[in-house]
Amino acid sequence: MTLRFGIIGCGDIGQLRAEAIHATPSTTLTAVSDVDSNRAASLASSYSAQVASDWHELVRRDDVDAMLVCTPPSLHAQMCTEALDAHKHVLCEKPLARNPVECRAILDAAQRSGCIVATGFNYRFYPSIMKARQLLDSGIIGKLDHIRSYTGYMATAHSHPWMHEFETMGGGSLRDNGIHLIDLTCYFLGDVAHAQGLGSNAVWQFDGCEDNGFLLLKNKAGNIATVQASWTEWRGYRLLIELYGHLGCIRASCFPMWTQVIWSDKLGGKTQRKRHLFPYTHLMEHLRSYRWVVVQSFIHELDSLARAVRGEETQLAIGHDGALAIEAAHAASENDTPPPESKRPS
Numbered sequence: 103m104t105l106r107f108g109i110i111g112c113g114d115i116g117q118l119r120a121e122a123i124h125a126t127p128s129t130t131l132t133a134v135s136d137v138d139s140n141r142a143a144s145l146a147s148s149y150s151a152q153v154a155s156d157w158h159e160l161v162r163r164d165d166v167d168a169m170l171v172c173t174p175p176s177l178h179a180q181m182c183t184e185a186l187d188a189h190k191h192v193l194c195e196k197p198l199a200r201n202p203v204e205c206r207a208i209l210d211a212a213q214r215s216g217c218i219v220a221t222g223f224n225y226r227f228y229p230s231i232m233k234a235r236q237l238l239d240s241g242i243i244g245k246l247d248h249i250r251s252y253t254g255y256m257a258t259a260h261s262h263p264w265m266h267e268f269e270t271m272g273g274g275s276l277r278d279n280g281i282h283l284i285d286l287t288c289y290f291l292g293d294v295a296h297a298q299g300l301g302s303n304a305v306w307q308f309d310g311c312e313d314n315g316f317l318l319l320k321n322k323a324g325n326i327a328t329v330q331a332s333w334t335e336w337r338g339y340r341l342l343i344e345l346y347g348h349l350g351c352i353r354a355s356c357f358p359m360w361t362q363v364i365w366s367d368k369l370g371g372k373t374q375r376k377r378h379l380f381p382y383t384h385l386m387e388h389l390r391s392y393r394w395v396v397v398q399s400f401i402h403e404l405d406s407l408a409r410a411v412r413g414e415e416t417q418l419a420i421g422h423d424g425a426l427a428i429e430a431a432h433a434a435s436e437n438d439t440p441p442p443e444s445k446r447p448s
């Protein structure tokens with residue numbers, strides 16, 4: 103069965119999502135909606151799709167099975183909830199919503215409808231991360247002990263001003279680039295039971311939005327992870343996650359894409375190491391830009407959603423994963439981020 107999609111929001115990500123839907127055999131694009139009617143018309147015409155008069159009409163259409171929500175985060179809760187109540191499956195872009203209360207409303211709607219809500223944590227489907235998952239599951243580094251993870255870029259690269267507006271985002275770097283990293287860290291750690299954190303906005307001073315967020319996570323077994331998300335990284339866009347086990351460690355980087363494993367047969371024994379470099383990904387990134395890499399991860403994600411709808415087990419991030427990541431991010435903003443009413447000095 104082909105999953106027929108509607109897209110709400112035809113901006114940067116909506117356009118890449120449409121390209122991915124078109125390239126995924128199990129999915130098709132039926133109709134789109136955007137408050138910018140030119141944008142909607144242009145995207146629809148590229149993929150022979152229709153333009154809905156507004157997003158409320160789109161979620162009610164009988165010829166749509168699933169919605170892709172690609173609008174700014176402040177709109178996610180309302181759009182996801184209404185789509186789920188209209189018995190549509192939903193893949194919502196990250197962050198799932200601005201805060202735990204909005205996430206809860208989405209999860210409740212999913213439960214009411216019996217439909218799937220997935221969170222757009224496409225980094226799970228990057229080659230270096232899939233390799234890390236495979237290596238960890240193979241047992242090569244023994245039992246997982248702890249995780250260290252970092253992501254950062256400079257806020258000057260924000261593609262929209264709303265990315266550092268509290269009203270739209272609900273917070274700063276931990277809800278932006280950091281939300282992918284929180285999800286990856288939880289994905290590898292498993293059974294996260296505790297989160298605490300701190301945030302600082304001393305550099306950019308965006309009201310209510312940390313430019314550096316720091317988290318400590320702990321799972322039910324007592325394994326600990328550290329997470330840092332930054333908007334003050336001077337060396338391009340970086341994401342590195344390091345998984346430490348009793349017999350070795352796995353390091354996975356997304357920018358650039360590589361995975362390294364160092365392991366030993368016994369604690370304190372002679373080590374071996376191997377690096378996976380993903381030459382095809384590097385070549386295509388060079389020829390077609392990073393957008394190609396993103397679209398490939400979206401294709402994996404969409405295929406996983408189509409399989410999840412058929413009842414198969416997948417690595418797809420569901421709504422609970424999106425809510426867990428926001429709860430963790432919230433732990434930092436609750437503690438230390440200056441409240442939104444504190445004004446930036448003029």
Ligand SMILES: NC(=O)c1ccc[n+]([C@@H]2O[C@H](COP(=O)([O-])OP(=O)(O)OC[C@H]3O[C@@H](n4cnc5c(N)ncnc54)[C@H](O)[C@@H]3O)[C@@H](O)[C@H]2O)c1
Pocket residue numbers: 110111112113114115116135136137138141157171172173174175177195196197222224261262
């Ligand atoms: N998965 C990733 O790696 C990734 C990367 C970047 C952004 N994102 C997420 O994707 C989402 C969209 O980001 P973007 O960069 O594409 O933003 P964008 O501003 O380029 O696109 C958003 C679109 O939504 C439209 N929109 C706004 N209100 C609407 C409404 N009421 N009805 C219909 N359309 C409406 C806007 O007109 C715009 O075209 C955000 O949640 C963002 O965090 C995810």
